[in-house]
Amino acid sequence: MDAISYQRAADIGSAIQAGSHPGTVYIGGGTNLLDLMKGGVARPAKLVDITHIGGLDTITTLPDGGLRIGALVRNSDAANHTWVRERYPLLSQAFLAGASAQLRNMATVGGNLMQRTRCYYFYDTAFPQCNKRNPGSGCAALEGNTRIHAILGASNQCIATNPSDMSVALAALDAVVRVSGRDGERAIPFAEFHRLPGDRPDLDTTLKPGELITAVDLPPPLFADHSKYLKVRDRASYAFALVSVAAALQMDGNTVKTARIALGGVAHKPWRANATEAALIGKTLDRATLQSAAALAVQGAKPQRDNAFKVTLAQRAIVRAVEQAGGAA
Template sequence: MSVLEYRRPEQLAEAIALVSADPGAAYLAGGTTQLDLLLKDGVVEYRTLVDIGRLPLRGTSVVDGVLRVGAVTTMEELAADAVVIERLPMVREALLSGASTQLRNMATIGGNLLQRTRCRYFRDRAVAACNKRAPGSGCAAVRGPARMHAILGAGENCIALHASDLCVALVALDAVVGIEGPDGQRSVPLTEFYVMPGERPDVENVLAHGEMITHVDVPLPAAGLRAQYVKVRDWASYEFALVSAAAALRIEGGAITEARLALGGVGTVPWRAWAAEDLLRGRQAYEANFRAAAEVALRDPYTVPGTEFKVGLAQRLIVRTLKYVSGAQA
């Protein structure tokens, strides 16, 4: 193994300068994914790790109805936050189902947004065909055994799944990512932060080299919005989602006036089901309408042997979750 340099700057500007000046440098926060990829799986290579864990990027605040979450706030800290408990229960449900207690005490919010896929073909260096790891080499998952893979936003170049639970809830709530880099600051809606595989599966988000996530802004819903995050997995203990759904409805006079729906376990990115939301608005909170929305949400999936089951499973989960948040029985 080559020599790895470790740096721990005291200032944000210093950290950005260190990474920007070195193409072989990367930021390090909790390290729960990064160190696995580097030291255990060996599928990424860095010359320098710049530790940002002690920079002033931790904690939460509320300004003008928006919860701002510092990027190095841990998952456990955010799950225990009083505002999250009271105003964002869907986010808390996603956090608590997303990792073991030990991992939640180390993993950061910024790191969760940037976590890499758990696709076993990507993480196994013995597999030559992985466009995400080696662009242009092909996708072994498309022709090999596949189960924990994507069916939305996928194609012959890549079916690697985005594994985050938290991001599904944040996408549904219109969260915005705060970014800082050598060219200054910018904000990007989380729905626009991720890049679907297309011809370049190795490009996963809009960050340029040297840019880092500094915070995440989560708009606090007005009273009356009922929401839930539901995750289906192989066993109840810590495990990645087969499918998951973050759903929120506002119902007035029996009609749906606001609908939010995002899916996990099925997309190459955290999947916002825009068409399903459009279908639901203005309709009655009936199971028949929920079923129609579920069909629209899973329209035109890209499946391979081993992932076909996710279509029906996701549709059933959508209906179940919408029924719960609406209180519908019919």
């Protein structure tokens, strides 16, 4: 067994100082990291416990009417917080769709952002070919079972998908991830936080070495009355999405004023369906309009041998989620 050192950080500054050393990983709830360590996928030299840093476990309002959710807020607490339920029901639904009640009670918002893929070949070290785990080794998934893998934004280096439900909702809501590091604080627009695989699938995010997620900021609420998180999966609970849709609308009577659509289970990062959003603005939510707009979301899809069904499933899920968000029966 590898030797691992441990440090409990008292504040953000000491956490960043400790986290700047190679091989160091921050740990909050540990619901994903500990699984990776047990399986030999993650081999950190040092764990920096951030759970005792004050101020990271709170939810506060912002001057513009938005919301700041601390990185150490538990998923269950965020899902059931009055402000989240009432102002951002899409996010509350996404939280409650993830994992199990026990895991949501431990998992943190910051940790949820850092989840690794659930690709079979990434998790199974018996397969040495995994560019995400061993850069340059190849991708066993390309010749394997590809049912859960990406149809959008993949590369010949990696076809893994991002597993987070929360992140799909945050993508639709145009959230901002706040981080602190050796160079100070910075705010990362959510669309720029997760990466597509390209030729570096081992890098999931745009975080710099040693940077610590401190909070997620939500803009002023616009979609409290018309939103829906729809998750299509193999079983009713504790299963990752084959396809998920975060749909958020502003309606002017029966007409769409503003639309936000994000997909999960289809790419290496939450996938914003910008063309679909544009096609819905100014339209009523009749079935023909929705089907035409949904088809735009999967233009350029490159399914694998076992997951071509996701192309159709994604379109149908978009239609259903938007209908429900808009208030259709």
